Amino acid sequence: MVASVVDGVAVRGVVGCIPQGRESQADLIARFGEEAALKIVKATGIEARHRVETDQCASDLGEHAARRLLDGMGWDAASVDLLVFVTQTPDHPLPGNGALLHRRLGLRKSVPVLDLTQGCAGFVYGLWTASVMVKSIGRRALLIVGDTTSRFIDPLDRAVAPLFGDAAAAIALECAPDAGRMAFDLGSDGAGAPYLTVEGGAMRRPDRLPRLFMDGTQVFAFTLREVPGSVRAALASVGWGIGDIDHLVLHQANAQMIHHLAQKLGATPDQTVVALAEVGNTSSASIPLALCLALSSELTSQSRRLLLSGFGVGWSWGSVALTVGPVSLCETLTLLGRNDPAESAAPATDAD
Structure with a gap:
């Protein structure tokens, strides 16, 4: 990391x-x-x-x-x-x-x-x-x-x-x-490349459209293996514990994964942002979109301590502890x- x-x-x-x-x-x-x-x-x-x-x-x-x-x-x-x-x-x-x-x-x-x-x-x-x-x-x-x-x-x-x-x-x-300060923790594990992929370039077959392939079991296992440590490392860099943040905003992959990670990290339901019901998994945009959908009134009126964490293709993951607002x-x-x-x-x- x-x-x-x-x-x-x-x-x-x-x-x-x-x-x-x-x-x-x-x-x-x-x-x-x-x-x-x-x-x-x-x-x-x-x-x-x-x-x-x-x-x-x-x-x-x-x-x-x-x-x-x-x-x-x-x-x-x-x-x-x-x-x-x-x-x-x-x-x-x-x-x-x-x-x-x-x-x-x-x-x-x-x-x-x-x-x-x-x-x-x-x-x-x-x-x-x-x-x-x-x-x-x-x-x-x-x-x-x-x-x-x-x-x-x-x-x-x-x-x-x-x-x-x-x-x-x-x-x-x-x-x-x-x-x-913004405290980041970043990491990668290229062993995960085959489990979330779209064929393209030299690997693309000319007889079919490029399609997304995802092994959900491998994605879930990777997330539980790597993300909690990344979140804790980012928090430790600013001297915070999970109880010191106002909101935990994880990549909005699916509600089950978010709740499972939040529970493993010790975050409360009130801290945990889930804002994907009407938009789904929006990949790289999911965290800032969740801020807009769930925390707009808070972030425009006051300062909030946030832990943001994204994870997926590659494998790759990144977490950041920061204070945002009022924006x-x-x-x-x-x-x-x-x-x-x-x-x-x-x-x-x-x-x-």
Whole structure:
């Protein structure tokens, strides 16, 4: 495990974005039958997922979130010194989504762009990378995370189709002398690569579409093996115990896994954030999206001690203990279809 403490960088705002297209429990019933669908919902806690349309990409979700973030924060695009885009579903093999957003948002030519290919640990990895970099090169950073995993889902695969939704989030970071420390713990184990994968490149078979494969048993075992130690290491780096935090926000994989991990860590139900019922597993966007859906009113009105932990493909995992708030903006938007000219903002709601 790699421990890293970053001082003097604050989270100033978070905006999540989900696409308008929605797949509900009724769709699962029609596909798998009522008994099977109800078992899936009971086991996962996921009742619906949002899916992009065929002409929408991760960059569209990220751009929608980033524009609202910059506008709501009152940040001119010229004040941004760094852009980091984290996705495992880029619009193109190249260029990366960072370059696309750099142009669309009108950032300065002197602003460096970094694309990270990372999965469900991607938000924590991106937060660490952007925080370390912005301290060296400027004052303000824009972190965008998001995936359109539905592109790789076989709709008849019960192991993945009921779980994954599409989403993105934009996070505003700013160097400030009064910002608290962020304590990270990061790790990887490449032995897990075969258990969560999409065939591509030289490994892709030309006679079939690339599909997501997940061995749920291996994922669950990996999570219980590695994540609790990572969470404890991040907490120890700032001298906190699990009882010292206000909220534990784990990657929103499924409700059963979240509750199991929280119990193993000794977190109470009131501390544990579960905010996936209407959005599902949104990969790299799941943690910031959970902040917007469950903690918006808290984070915009007061300071909260948080432990955030993401984990998944690779295997890879990352945890961070930090204080967030009060932030200027914490909300969730809906990206409408190309044929709908209206703009929609879904108000963030508190969840238990």
